[in-house]
Amino acid sequence: MEYRAYRAIIMTITDVIDNYRADLERVEGQIQAGLDSKAVLVRKMGGYILQGGGKRIRPLLLMISANLTGNPGPDAVLLAATVEFIHTASLLHDDVVDEAELRRGQSSANSVWGNAATILVGDYLYSKALHQSVQTGNHRAVDILSRTTTAMSEGEILQLLKSGDHSTTEEEYLEIIERKTAILMSSACRLAAVVGNMPPDKEEALAGYGMDLGLAFQLLDDALDYTAEEAKLGKSLGKDLEEGKLTLPLIHLLGVCTDDEADKVKSILSVDSLLKEDLDCILGLMHDNGSIRYAVDRAKSLIERAKARLDVFPPSPHKDALIAVADFVVEREM
Amino acid sequence: MEYRAYRAIIMTITDVIDNYRADLERVEGQIQAGLDSKAVLVRKMGGYILQGGGKRIRPLLLMISANLTGNPGPDAVLLAATVEFIHTASLLHDDVVDEAELRRGQSSANSVWGNAATILVGDYLYSKALHQSVQTGNHRAVDILSRTTTAMSEGEILQLLKSGDHSTTEEEYLEIIERKTAILMSSACRLAAVVGNMPPDKEEALAGYGMDLGLAFQLLDDALDYTAEEAKLGKSLGKDLEEGKLTLPLIHLLGVCTDDEADKVKSILSVDSLLKEDLDCILGLMHDNGSIRYAVDRAKSLIERAKARLDVFPPSPHKDALIAVADFVVEREM
Numbered sequence: 226m227e228y229r230a231y232r233a234i235i236m237t238i239t240d241v242i243d244n245y246r247a248d249l250e251r252v253e254g255q256i257q258a259g260l261d262s263k264a265v266l267v268r269k270m271g272g273y274i275l276q277g278g279g280k281r282i283r284p285l286l287l288m289i290s291a292n293l294t295g296n297p298g299p300d301a302v303l304l305a306a307t308v309e310f311i312h313t314a315s316l317l318h319d320d321v322v323d324e325a326e327l328r329r330g331q332s333s334a335n336s337v338w339g340n341a342a343t344i345l346v347g348d349y350l351y352s353k354a355l356h357q358s359v360q361t362g363n364h365r366a367v368d369i370l371s372r373t374t375t376a377m378s379e380g381e382i383l384q385l386l387k388s389g390d391h392s393t394t395e396e397e398y399l400e401i402i403e404r405k406t407a408i409l410m411s412s413a414c415r416l417a418a419v420v421g422n423m424p425p426d427k428e429e430a431l432a433g434y435g436m437d438l439g440l441a442f443q444l445l446d447d448a449l450d451y452t453a454e455e456a457k458l459g460k461s462l463g464k465d466l467e468e469g470k471l472t473l474p475l476i477h478l479l480g481v482c483t484d485d486e487a488d489k490v491k492s493i494l495s496v497d498s499l500l501k502e503d504l505d506c507i508l509g510l511m512h513d514n515g516s517i518r519y520a521v522d523r524a525k526s527l528i529e530r531a532k533a534r535l536d537v538f539p540p541s542p543h544k545d546a547l548i549a550v551a552d553f554v555v556e557r558e559m
Numbered sequence: 560m561e562y563r564a565y566r567a568i569i570m571t572i573t574d575v576i577d578n579y580r581a582d583l584e585r586v587e588g589q590i591q592a593g594l595d596s597k598a599v600l601v602r603k604m605g606g607y608i609l610q611g612g613g614k615r616i617r618p619l620l621l622m623i624s625a626n627l628t629g630n631p632g633p634d635a636v637l638l639a640a641t642v643e644f645i646h647t648a649s650l651l652h653d654d655v656v657d658e659a660e661l662r663r664g665q666s667s668a669n670s671v672w673g674n675a676a677t678i679l680v681g682d683y684l685y686s687k688a689l690h691q692s693v694q695t696g697n698h699r700a701v702d703i704l705s706r707t708t709t710a711m712s713e714g715e716i717l718q719l720l721k722s723g724d725h726s727t728t729e730e731e732y733l734e735i736i737e738r739k740t741a742i743l744m745s746s747a748c749r750l751a752a753v754v755g756n757m758p759p760d761k762e763e764a765l766a767g768y769g770m771d772l773g774l775a776f777q778l779l780d781d782a783l784d785y786t787a788e789e790a791k792l793g794k795s796l797g798k799d800l801e802e803g804k805l806t807l808p809l810i811h812l813l814g815v816c817t818d819d820e821a822d823k824v825k826s827i828l829s830v831d832s833l834l835k836e837d838l839d840c841i842l843g844l845m846h847d848n849g850s851i852r853y854a855v856d857r858a859k860s861l862i863e864r865a866k867a868r869l870d871v872f873p874p875s876p877h878k879d880a881l882i883a884v885a886d887f888v889v890e891r892e893m
Contacts, residue, residue, distance in 0.1 A: 264716040318682060322675040341656040341719055344678060348652060349712040351682070355689050356705035364693070367701055371690035378683040382598040385675055 238553040241285070241546045248288040248297060248305075249281060255306035259353055266338070270346045274313055274334050283308045286438075286550065287413040290431050293543035294421025300361045304370075304416045310354035311374060312409060315381075317347035322381070323468060365419050373412040380404025389469035391491050395476050399440065402447075407439025430537045434547065437531035441524040442554050447472035448520040451508060463504045469494065473520040474511050481514050528555045572887040575619070575880045582622040582631060582639075583615060589640035593687055600672070604680045608647055608668050617642045620772075620884065621747040624765050627877035628755025634695045635754050638704075642747045644688035645708060649715075649743075651681035656715070657802060699753050707746040714738025723803035725825050729810050733774065736781075741773025764871045768881065771865035776888050778858040781806035782851050785842060797838045803828065807854040808845050815848050862889045 242249070260271040284305035291301035319325070320333040321340050327333055335343040351374060358370045384401045387393045414435035418428035450465045451474055465472050479487055490510065493503045511517050528551050538544050576583070594605045618639035625635035653659070654667040655674050661667055669677040685708060692704045718735045721727045748769035752762035784799045785808055799806050813821055824844065827837045845851050862885050872878050 262713060262716075264713050264720065266716050266720055267713070318678055322678055340674070342716070344652055344656055345712055345716045345719060348685070349709065349716060351685060352705060352708035352712055356702075356709050359698070359702045359705050362698065364696065364698065368690075368693045371686060371693050374686035375683065375690050378679055378686055379596060379598050379601070381679045382600050382676070382683060385679060386598065386600055 237549045241289070241549050241553075244542070244546065245285060245288050245292070248292070248302070249284060251302045252281070252284045252288065252305040252309070255302050256309060259306055259310060259357060262349065262353075264349070266342060267346055267349050270317075270334055270338055270342065271313070271350065273337070274316060274328070275309070279309075279313075279329070281309065282442075282550070283312055283410060283413045286410060286435060286547075287417050289543055289546045289550070290414045290417030290435075291421060293538060293541065293547065294417050294423050294427070294431070296417075296421040298420070300363065300366075300420045301417060303357055303361055304366060304420065305413070307354045307357045307370065308409065308413045308416070310350045310357070311370070311377075314347040314350035314354065315377060315405075315409075317343050317350070319381070321347075322385070361420075363419065366416055369412050369415060369419065373408050376404045376408050380406075380408070384470070387471065389494070390471065391479060391494065393471040393476060395473065395480075398471065398473055398476055402440060402443040403436070406443040406446075407436045410439035410442065411435035427537055430534045433534045434531045434551075437527045437534065438551055438554060441527040441531065441551075444473060444520055444524040444527070445555065445557075448474055448517050448524070451511060451517055463499055463507075466494070466504065466507065467499045473523065474516040475507075477516040477519045478507070478511050478514055481516070482510060486510055525555055528552070571883045575623070575883050575887075578876070578880065579619060579622050579626075582626070582636070583618060585636045586615070586618045586622065586639045586643070589636050590643060593640055593644060593691060596683065596687075598683070600676055601680055601683050604651075604668055604672055604676060605647070605684065607671070608651060608662070609643070613643075613647075613663070615643065616776075616884070617646055617744060617747045620744060620769060620881075621751050623877055623880045623884070624748045624751030624769075625755060627872060627875065627881065628751050628757050628761070628765075630751075630755040632754070634697065634700075635751060637691055637695055638700060638750045638754065639747070641688045641691045641704065642743065642750070644684045644691070645704070645711075646743060648681040648684035648688065649711060649739075651677050651684070653715070655681075656719070695754075697753065700750055703746050703749060703753065707742050710738045710742050714740075714742070718804070721805065723828070724805065725813060725828065727805040727810060729807065729814075732805065732807055732810055736774060736777040737770070740777040740780075741770045744773035744776065745769035761871055764868045767868045768865045768885075771861045771868065772885055772888060775858040775861040775865065775885075778807060778854055778861070779889065779891075782808055782854040782858070785845060785851055797833055797841075800828070800838070800841065801833045807857065808850040809841075811850040811853045812841070812845050812848055815850070816844060820844055859889055862886070 256275060260268050260275070262268060287301060287305040287308055288297060291297040316328065317334055320328055320335045321343050324335075325333045326336050334346070355367070355370060355374070358367050361367075380401050380403070383397075384405060387397060387401065411432045412435070415428060415432040418431045423431070447465060450463065450472065466475070475490075479490060482490070490507060493499070493507060496503075531551050532548050535544055535547060590609060594602050594609070596602060621635060621639040621642055622631060625631040650662065651668055654662055654669045655677050658669075659667045660670050668680070689701070689704060689708070692701050714735050714737070717731075718739060721731060721735065745766045746769070749762060749766040752765045757765070781799060784797065784806065800809070809824075813824060816824070824841060827833070827841060830837075865885050866882050869878055869881060
């Protein structure tokens with residue numbers, strides 16, 4: 226029964242990707258055109274990370290939304306490539322910031338080309354992205370994107386400042402993931418509303434859908450850090466813990482466990498490298514206190530809210546596709 | 560006689576700064592407003608580097624040009640702050656890329672706050688800059704700025720790729736410094752023409768003035784690496800050499816010296832850390848071959864061209880101020 230449900234969901238997202246394959250191929254063409262820099266390193270590194278198994282979820286969201294709002298033309302395609310460039314630039318800088326060695330199971334760009342090149346190619350992609358958006362001549366689109374990248378960098382800075390801070394609250398955590406992840410997904414959907422000249426209620430509905438979806442996406446990604454196998458996720462179990470990133474399962478645990486347990490958890494967090502038994506201890510406490518379940522439930526209710534926001538749109542295959550993407554996010558690895 | 564000429568030039572640039580003090584103070588206010596981020600680290604680090612003795616040459620160029628073109632209003636002030644943000648962001652990322660310890664004689668941001676924070680605050684400043692420019696509602700201004708930051712990051716990437724490459728040509732060197740330095744000064748002047756609704760010939764004249772000035776500025780900065788004292792420059796003598804940055808004096812030397820001398824220079828360049836005697840050997844060869852003089856002369860002729868470009872403007876105190884800035888650039892440390 227579990228297996229059949231899982232298969233059905235996989236089919237659904239596969240169907241979605243099949244249905245928008247032509248749109249996604251136009252976006253790929255635009256991405257390749259954008260990488261056509263004089264600097265060969267841009268093409269090489271950009272190609273490496275842009276072809277490194279990313280799911281193109283942001284361009285997919287934008288193109289489905291653009292079909293829903295009736296204008297999946299060249300501007301939507303250009304903006305979809307732009308959003309993917311911004312995402313890629315943020316991954317490159319993240320990997321330098323986190324001193325990451327792996328990204329999606331392959332060597333991270335910084336471990337192949339070094340920090341200097343990774344920072345500079347990230348800068349190139351950010352600038353190129355904004356420059357591409359200017360080419361649409363759509364002032365609101367440029368405003369949304371420049372606002373988005375500003376908020377994203379603030380989110381990353383807040384996360385850095387909160388690193389290792391055991392007093393991080395759920396609210397602070399949600400603010401960080403809103404900025405570092407959810408805003409870009411929200412903007413992808415909002416941009417489709419803008420190029421489709423939607424009225425404010427529909428623009429806000431799409432932006433809200435993207436925001437809730439993005440929050441759920443990051444909540445689940447963070448929860449997976451405590452549940453997934455290395456091969457599946459392309460990163461090690463408990464990596465956030467080791468880096469001092471307080472995500473929702475840990476924030477929940479520290480809020481509900483006994484004082485003695487909290488002291489134990491904090492003393493584990495204060496050491497630099499995590500032993501297997503320390504990780505097992507924290508995983509055990511999370512299990513006993515339902516901390517991972519709490520984070521997953523939070524994500525699931527956000528996904529329900531995301532879907533409900535689409536009520537302002539009449540039934541259509543494009544609306545169904547957005548709903549299928551939302552369901553996929555919540556079911557992908559659980 | 561030398562001393563009197565020097566004093567006269569110092570007075571001239573001081574006069575210029577005095578004359579535009581009110582404009583520059585408006586720019587400072589705008590810079591402070593732009594740093595008003597929720598993330599306290601942005602204010603701290605942004606303030607540290609933005610108040611670290613920078614000469615505000617780019618805002619000065621923009622504000623003088625805006626007076627020349629007749630519109631030194633709020634848009635010019637906003638764009639002047641934007642240009643300084645972009646400059647500051649590039650310095651932050653440069654310092655991480657170069658693993659710098661000093662910047663203008665004080666500890667570099669990365670050595671105070673670490674690479675992660677420095678990268679992220681640089682990202683914030685880049686995004687905030689573009690976002691500020693969008694607030695002018697001037698599509699061309701945003702286009703120019705996004706094109707500029709793209710070219711700047713390409714220049715940095717080209718410089719990185721050419722690092723340690725003994726076959727770098729003068730043409731390649733000029734292309735790198737055009738992108739990494741001169742384009743932003745050119746854009747500062749061009750933006751003033753754009754907000755002043757200048758006809759194309761005057762816009763190109765100002766942009767050309769800024770480009771030549773920027774090329775001369777970087778040429779001299781690179782030549783100073785072989786002539787200045789540490790305290791004066793805030794960085795060590797021969798630092799570019801140690802980092803494998805081939806700048807014009809060295810490119811000239813490798814082009815004119817004997818094969819034996821070239822082999823000697825290349826063998827010195829191939830070691831990681833430079834001995835005093837190695838540096839002295841290269842400085843001696845540069846002296847004998849007139850390599851530093853060659854670079855300085857190149858800069859001086861660019862400054863003459865920069866000034867000549869202003870011929871399309873009738874005589875005015877603002878035109879005189881731009882000429883004084885050009886003279887200051889070429890005389891500042893020689």
